[in-house]
Amino acid sequence: MTGLRVSPSPHRSAGLTTQKIMLMVIIALLPAAIMGCVYFGVKAALVLIQTIIYCVAFEALFAVVTKKPQTVSDLSAVVTGLLLGMNLPATVPFYVPLIGSFFAIVIVKQLFGGIGQNFANPAIAARIVLMVSFSSQMTNWAVPFWYKNSADVVTGATPLAASWFDNGSAMVSPFTFKDMLLGTTGGCIGETCALALIIGGIFLIIMGVISPATPIAFIGVFGVLTLCYTGSLTMTVYQLLAGGLMIGAFFMATDYATTPLTTKGKVVFGAGCAIITFVIRQFGSFPEGVSFSILLMNLLTPYIDKLCKTKPLGAKKPVKEAAK
Amino acid sequence: MKKLNGVHLSHDKRTQDCATANFPLPKQVIVPMSQSMGAPCNCLVKAGDTVFVGQKIGDTDAFMSVPIHSPVSGTVNAVTDYLLPGGNTCKAAVIDTDGEQTPDESVKAPVITDRKSFIAAIRESGLAGLGGAGFPAHVKMGFDPSKTPIDTLVINAAECEPYITSDYRQMVEAPDDVLDGIALVQKWLKIPNCKICIESNKPEAIALLKQKTADNNAVEVVTLPSTYPQGAEKVIIFSATGRIVEEGELPANQGVMVMNVSSAAFVSTYCRTGMPLVAKRLTLDGDAVTKNNGNYIVPIGTRLSELLEFGGAENPKKVLYGGPMMGFPVYDTDQPVLKTTNAVLAFNTVKEEKESACIRCGNCIKVCPMNLMPNLLLRAYKEKDVAALQELKVSLCMNCGCCSYICPAHKPLAESNQLAKGLLPRPAPKK
Structure with a gap:
């Protein structure tokens, strides 16, 4: 009989993958993200969508430019994007998510070796950079349900x-x-x-x-x-x-x-x-x-x-x- | 009770209700001269010799070894070189069976009068640990009671590997052999206590043995949690007695001797009949085995191809000696059943998993029964950092495979630990 596969034990695995773990983190973040969109309206949803798309795009681009294996499918960039977006006020101008995503994925994550190698949490580091760089835009807090009474964002204080x-x-x-x-x-x-x-x-x-x-x-x-x-x-x-x-x-x-x-x-x-x-x-x-x-x-x-x-x-x- | 880390596996004990049947006698068997830990035997027969069942056909003067007996009656066809699954070569006797299964005249119940004659008889029986490691039983029993007195005999009936049910069938079909074997070992080696350790997924065996030992103060049935690897020696000692076998020590240093449940039963039948270890109860299963899945008493030396044909496994992708967690893959189905074979599993589905980057999830650390840090060990191995490997105690890894099993990045953690052991300096020879 030929074609028998010989490999070191164990011969079975739990079937856990990085992708499955990241998917569970995304599922766990969703309730809070959805509530954020309910309170802060379409603007909030747009911020989340932007950060996710930018983070995934930067991750993919980095792999292409540096000729490294493509790692987008592990979903870790989606988690970073979602977390970063959830850490921004709904009122931020368009360039804040873009710069934040670049910093999180390219500077903090990929330049230090990619998933598992980064020394700091990409979303946190990016949030701090944005806070220091754009302090007024980053502290412009929308009032919950502002969109019910007004076309423009009404802002207020945090607890x-x-x-x-x-x-x-x-x-x-x-x-x-x-x-x-x-x-x-x-x-x-x-x-x-x-x-x-x-x-x-x-x-x-x-x-x-x-x-x-x-x-x-x-x-x-x-x-x-x-x-x-x-x-x-x-x-x-x-x-x-x-x-x-x-x-x-x-x-x-x-x-x-x-x-x-x-x-x-x-x-x-x-x-x-x-x-x-x-x-x-x-x-x-x-x-x-x-x-x-x-x-x-x-x-x-x-x-x-x-x-x-x-x-x-x-x-x-x-x-x-x-x-x- | 505190318990060690491990993983929860799907048990897949599909053959647990399959009563043991005798496997049809093959036309030819191939009996390697190395079937236990330690030195290989010299082949005592040559082509053309007539042999009988139980006749000694291999022996050696080396202490760490057990003799080999003919599993069949018939004629030696040839003595060939044989490549063992571990990569070494030894001699093997190829024997054509005559179908009579005539026992050899040397087969008679041994005369046992004291500890020494008991251990000598055990050596002559050819018993090597039937749990899978194949440690010569007479060496284990030959501890020095003045230096390392043993107070507890731990009977390993955990059978923690998926699929395998041969030890379970031993317990439910012939519990008296198990208990008699235990009594003999306790009597001749003067071990006062015995704990029969069975995983909780075998309630019938637990109930049966509890009932049969109800009046026996020397024997206790212990229910172990059904987590892998309960059957590993250090784990079962800890689960049964709370004792920790320290680095570099033997179980005897902690006053414990561990014996597989089927080994204990064999001691009983050997002392009664004198028939050495020539056949093995094993489980035939796996997703490639489409018929006759079950437990069989198979003559040692039976080619796996005969078992696979009997089980309707056509062109399986993977065939294992033993379970899916620690089993040895077979490179050629002409390889025979050995003394240590407790299961032959054939699989059609082989998982292809691509290695990815470590995400430091720490799952490997969480599941390691020895509390090792497999992710750091892998890095130390890749960097050939011997000092780090020693500090992280790679030598304690028993290759249970929990880390590789759980790893989401599919790193070859268990494998690299075994390779890493090869980098360690050899211990200085004892004076």
Whole structure:
């Protein structure tokens, strides 16, 4: 009998592919993205479509120009595009998604070796570059459902930048917890609806795509720090639901390439993100610090990985050479 | 109970209700002189010799080896060179069967009076670990009780590989052989406790053995979770006793001896009848086997082509000795059934998966039962970084294949670990 295939074991595989993992991330992001489009209208949808198309196009172009194998089909560029779009306000002018996508895909991802090799999360790095370069365009927040009453975008504040008013006995935010849970507040397209983000995050945890260690450490440590510092449960819940904390904790701090490999490392990473976010939000001049915290921790990931290796079962410590 | 990492596989135990049948005697068998770990045997017969069932046809003075017996009665056709699946060459006796299956006159129940005569008898039986590794049983049993006293005999009945049901059939068809074999090993080697470890996907075997050992304080039936690789030696020791066999140690250092359930049953039948290891219960299955899927007692030396023809497997793409996770692929279906063959699987569907870039998902780390970091090991191997390979403990990899199985980038992780072991400096010879 001929034509028998001989190959090393194992002879079967789980059938998992990069494409399937990315598809699950896209599915998990969709609820929050859809809610963003509902609140911020066609403009939001157009931003998302632009970032996705640009990211995929840059990924494909880069492969063609550098004569590397085409990797568009792994869908990672779609995830980057979607995440980047969800991290932009709906009001941004056309060149912001274009520049952001270029920076994310070409500079941060491909120039460092492509998928799995980038040192920072492409969407986060691009968002920060855009924020620093186009600070006014990047903080022009549309008011939810503006399109119902007006042809032009009406803008307002985000929960973290909102001016609180005095109702006689206490300072009160213009946003209720319900607003913040459902996302009917000012903010980036995909970050306002905390509920949709939590549902998406839990979906990824159940599907085994992400480890619960990072979001638990990130959200948990941040909550404890805020509670200890402010002494107010209301303020803590407000801080947890506001800004980019949920999208950051579930979708950006869990990026494979730029976060630690082991559970121990993921806990350190999440806790580090929480501390930096807390410090920036409470003491910094920016109202929001999630992006910066994740970027800074991305840079520390190789060191965390080095210190947080697994302990092999039954491994003996190397016997130290006897002193001579 | 704490458990080690692993993967959930689809069990595909389609043949579990197939009662064992005798496989028709082939016209010719080919018996390689190396069927266990260790040294190959010298062939004791030459072309033209008449042989009988159970007659010793291969032996050696080497300690780490077991003798080979003729599985059939008939005439030696030739003694040829034979290429083993692992790549080495040894002699093999090609024997034409006469169809009589006349037992050799040397086949009679061994006289066992003490530990020494028991171990000597086990060597003469030709028993090599039937779970698949083929470790000579007499070597395992020859531990020094003054240096490494053994308190627990772990009977490996996990059968964690998909498709294979031969150990299961052994347990449900001849549970008394299993228990008698255990009793003999416990008696002669003075091992006070025994744990029969069975995966939870075999409830009937668990119930049957629990019922039969209800009055026996020395034997306990342990239900293992049905995760792969429960049957790996270090994993089953941990699952059964919580003990960790440290790097470079043998199970004996932890007071444990692991024995496959079919090996235990063989000890019983050998001590009763004196018939050495000449036939093997195995599972014939796989998607290319279109008929007669099931369990058979097959004479060792039977060519796989006979099994495949019997199973209606025409031009399968892949044929395996053993299960899909750790099984050995066959390069030629003229290769015979060996002592260690617990399944012959034939497949038409062979997955073609293209390797892509590592995305650092960490799944390989999550599933490794030994807590290794296969993605880092692959990089260290590619860079030929021996220091990193040693620090990451590549030597602990047992090639269970969980990492390669789960990897979304289809990296050859398990394979590269085995190649990486070849880069390690050889341990200094013991003085």
